[in-house]
Amino acid sequence: MLIARRTAILCISLTLSLTAAAQNQPSPLAYYVKEAAPVLVLEHVRVIDGTGSAPQEDMRIDIASGKITAVQPASAHVPYPPNAKVLNMTGKTVIPGLVGMHEHLFYPTPQQPNGGVSFYGEAADSAPRLYLAGGVTTARTAGSVEPYTDLELKREIDAGSLPGPKLDVTGPYLEGKGRFVIQMHMLADADDAARTVDYWAAEGVTSFKAYNYLTADELKAAIDHAHAHGLKITGHLCSIGFRQAATLGIDNLEHGLAVDTEFFPGKKPDECPGLLPNLAYLEKSVEVEGPEVREMIRDLVAHHVAITSTLAIFESLGSNRPPMDRESAALKTLSPQAAKEYLLGRAQVAEQDLGGPMLPKEMKFEREFVAAGGLLMAGCDPTGYGGVVPGFGDQRNIELLVEAGFSPVEAIRIASLNGALYMGRDASIGSIAPGKAADLVVLGGNPAEKIENIEKVELVFKDGIGFDSAKLIRSATELVGLR
Numbered sequence: 001m002l003i004a005r006r007t008a009i010l011c012i013s014l015t016l017s018l019t020a021a022a023q024n025q026p027s028p029l030a031y032y033v034k035e036a037a038p039v040l041v042l043e044h045v046r047v048i049d050g051t052g053s054a055p056q057e058d059m060r061i062d063i064a065s066g067k068i069t070a071v072q073p074a075s076a077h078v079p080y081p082p083n084a085k086v087l088n089m090t091g092k093t094v095i096p097g098l099v100g101m102h103e104h105l106f107y108p109t110p111q112q113p114n115g116g117v118s119f120y121g122e123a124a125d126s127a128p129r130l131y132l133a134g135g136v137t138t139a140r141t142a143g144s145v146e147p148y149t150d151l152e153l154k155r156e157i158d159a160g161s162l163p164g165p166k167l168d169v170t171g172p173y174l175e176g177k178g179r180f181v182i183q184m185h186m187l188a189d190a191d192d193a194a195r196t197v198d199y200w201a202a203e204g205v206t207s208f209k210a211y212n213y214l215t216a217d218e219l220k221a222a223i224d225h226a227h228a229h230g231l232k233i234t235g236h237l238c239s240i241g242f243r244q245a246a247t248l249g250i251d252n253l254e255h256g257l258a259v260d261t262e263f264f265p266g267k268k269p270d271e272c273p274g275l276l277p278n279l280a281y282l283e284k285s286v287e288v289e290g291p292e293v294r295e296m297i298r299d300l301v302a303h304h305v306a307i308t309s310t311l312a313i314f315e316s317l318g319s320n321r322p323p324m325d326r327e328s329a330a331l332k333t334l335s336p337q338a339a340k341e342y343l344l345g346r347a348q349v350a351e352q353d354l355g356g357p358m359l360p361k362e363m364k365f366e367r368e369f370v371a372a373g374g375l376l377m378a379g380c381d382p383t384g385y386g387g388v389v390p391g392f393g394d395q396r397n398i399e400l401l402v403e404a405g406f407s408p409v410e411a412i413r414i415a416s417l418n419g420a421l422y423m424g425r426d427a428s429i430g431s432i433a434p435g436k437a438a439d440l441v442v443l444g445g446n447p448a449e450k451i452e453n454i455e456k457v458e459l460v461f462k463d464g465i466g467f468d469s470a471k472l473i474r475s476a477t478e479l480v481g482l483r
Helices: 002-024 126-133 147-158 190-203 216-228 242-248 275-285 291-302 311-315 336-352 356-371 392-403 408-414 417-423 451-455 469-475
Strands: 033-035 039-047 056-064 067-073 085-088 093-096 098-100 106-108 120-122 136-140 166-168 207-210 232-235 252-254 306-309 376-378 440-443 457-462 465-468
Touching: 033 457, 039 440, 098 417, 106 126, 106 336, 126 136, 126 457, 126 469, 136 417, 136 457, 147 166, 147 190, 190 216, 207 216, 216 232, 216 242, 242 291, 275 356, 291 356, 306 356, 311 356, 311 392, 356 376, 356 392, 376 392, 376 408, 376 417, 392 408, 392 451, 408 417, 408 451, 457 469, 465 469
Parallel strands: 039 085, 039 093, 098 136, 136 166, 207 232, 232 252, 252 306, 306 376
Antiparallel strands: 033 465, 039 056, 056 067, 093 440, 106 120, 440 457, 457 465
């Protein structure tokens, strides 16, 4: 009895000691955090607020308890809040945290052997760090190959155990017969689509994505069941055209005109003609100003279907794009084997120029869609043959929107507030205003004058905690394509 009592006391003492030690441990995020004062003032800063409005010079942003409490001219000389830490940000620009709407927590896996299977490697360490480092404070994962991993990552990030953005976890791809990645379940029929949506909604995913080969019946079942759970569904479609998907009730379409197959000659119901044949036909025979495309745009706008711009991944299909001097920083985050395979793939693409002629047409389509009243969002889609890296790709997508003809402040709105509007979260994220979460990106330059300054990220605030972008990037060096 005495031995048992002593053993019990020893166990209790050990537990209390471990608990006390754990309580005294620094936060797992401490290394990456540069600013964590409960009350902060960002003084003498240029503000691009995410609404599309012109930049505001010499402003002041007050932050308390993770929220923006005031945005006002610095010249007003309003007294600082009690116990505030004041940061002089003369010469710097603050934009809202980016709301990435086509992101993934996986990346192309290098070294596929001859006769091997195509699959993606989960980027559980590198992707969340790089999204946050690049200014993405909210990310929709837009299709998952390891949904349980993504859900657990979200829980760890929300608990403050891992660095990363706020995640809208999209369920596993809703794919029909004809998948190209073995991690995707091929739906058997509409009932299977409905069961899949119901199951993953119960597991905690907050959106869904339909993919290339599913049938109209399967898509309709998925849409109806997602909506019954109060969730939205997007699609990277091929077997189903945009107007048909809009009629079925889809909420969002990915990539834009480049993947719409409804114009392909001889297109059969529920049949995907393939990306490259469709691209070739669109490049040669379909004009954005033509009546067919204009009618499709009007139909999407009438059905309130949003489009996600993914110009960064589409650019990678063109010859020698992006310029190599724009790739150097992102390449350092790739594992040596992933970097080698990306460069080989880039050389092969340069010979074929698969998507180069289509890029200006896609850009024009996105401008026309917005001009017609459509909601355009943005994300980088870090897939393809590699090279489009989380965070870096999101910045590049904003630059390409400017190349497409949007002003810098319009492009920033597309990449921030528009995503928040789509998700119904614009009251809390997506722009810089009192009462909203202090999700902010501090840039060492003015992107309204030179959009490439979007890459000069110094600090990223998420809920008022300022993360050091450079440290986050260094922590992911040579990890992309590996983990």
